Amino acid sequence: MSAAAVDSHHAEDAHADPHGDDHHGLAHVAPVKVLLATGGSLLVLTIVTVLATKVDFGANINLALAMAIAVLKATLVVLFFMHLRYDRLFHSVIFVGAILAAALFVGFTLMDTNQYQQTNIWNPDAPPAAPIGPRPTNG
């Protein structure tokens, strides 16, 4: 890598990420130690989440625990395997933005889902009651 390229790269990135100094060439090189520690933690967390299922904390707490471990694992993958910790801030913005959009999707769908859990089939023999009050008159 020529001095010019390194300089221009760091000029763009240094303010975005304190770890910019670890960059080698075009991008950050993940140290073997970090890779192995991340992979090892993920495997340990997988065992933990399987074992946690065998203990009965109550359905909701079990679900919350499993999701918490999954989020932790996902964070490890994103930060270290996907280099987001050392990467440009804008990539984090894109990724977090996508997750926020998905959360919005889930949230808005759940907001009124209870409105659609009953099927009202029109029964001509027992029509719904007429609205209370006088009929609207013409004019």
Added chain:
Amino acid sequence: MTDHPHAPHEPHGDDLGHGADHGHGHGSPFIAHHYDDAQHQFDSGKLGIWLFLAQEVLFFSALFVAYILYRYHHPEIYSYAHQYLDVKYGAINTAVLIFSSLTAAWAVRCAQLNQKRGLILCLATTIVCACAFLGIKYIEYSHKIHEHILFGRYFDPCVSAGGGELLTRNNNCAGTKSTVVWDFGTGTPTAGCFTEIDQDPRRDGVQADCTVKEYEVSGPEGKTETFKRDITGQCPEESPFGGEATSSAAAGGGKLEPGGKGGESVQAKGGEAAAHGGGKPCWRPAFQPAVCKKGVGILVEYGDNVEREHTRIKAECKAAPKPSDAGDLFADKPQNLELGKAAIHPRHQLTVHEQHELEAAGPPPEHINMFFTIYFAMTGLHGIHVIFGIGVFLWLLIRAIKGQFTPDYFGPVDYAALYWHIVDLIWIFLFPLLYLIH
């Protein structure tokens, strides 16, 4: 390569588009002409792959919404149906995928540091792990196809969630059920209506809406008893067989209560017959109506696995909606039909352990098939991503063997690894959501 270290902004010449003279002194032949330099090309690609990954998150989020909505409204389906899944396979697959993610990340490091052998090794390991993942998925899927644990209307399991025998709607499961199908066309029992899983009751054959009025049974002791019942509804709390918990005791024909229990009903839904009435066996005509190609039938199942020499059924059937095969058998009005004798030979006796499993599992909730619709949609889409990933990594492996990746050109390895990590990421969520339901 030409070397112009101090002329990064030199205008491009007609240099075959290799960008070798872009002024960085070590140009990979894969630095495209329209980029300023290797960094520019790398960053552009990286931005592209991150946008793609954002799209992937949104893509999968639709399925997660389906999952969340259905689980929110029907938690009982999930807590029952997940027992069909083997945590062992899911956990092994999680570990395999995490390990492949590690090797994919390591492959990027190798490419950055120009370690060609390490790069090839890491890419090959990633491919092997991806294939192992699919291999385990194949084991799981083929088991489910074999046991008819499928999506939508193809869900017709031969075993309960606990692994016990299950009486099924279409009697598709070979060699384990004590069932008989009555053919109204000839008045004789037939072996079964369905041979293929893809036969749809709504498509071929004739659909009959029948109500069984009376059963006549002769037990092993030679006594013949008749009892009337409506076949829709639930199993009685008290077993008509006298409250004996074991199937052999229930075989006593003399313990049937004749006639008078017409008000009682038996379950006409899918599930373990033996699980009802506190584990006592009960009669259970199968899903109504049964459909046969030859004629109209009633599928009668006996959940107690007891052999019966003679069984007689009287039924009243309404007009078939599409009587193309049965002629004018049920042209318009309900007919009373009496059927001939049949011998019912159970081919599988539940062990005490299996019985206990069935009792513990309890009757399955309705619409378990929705769980498997979601399961197959999510794992299937994920599996397609894995297959695509294998293709990409094979391409990378070939290029790596050719030595095309250098410290100033390793973008494809990095982008593919990012894609692979997002595939891993999605599995990290699928595993607890599908396999580890408490």
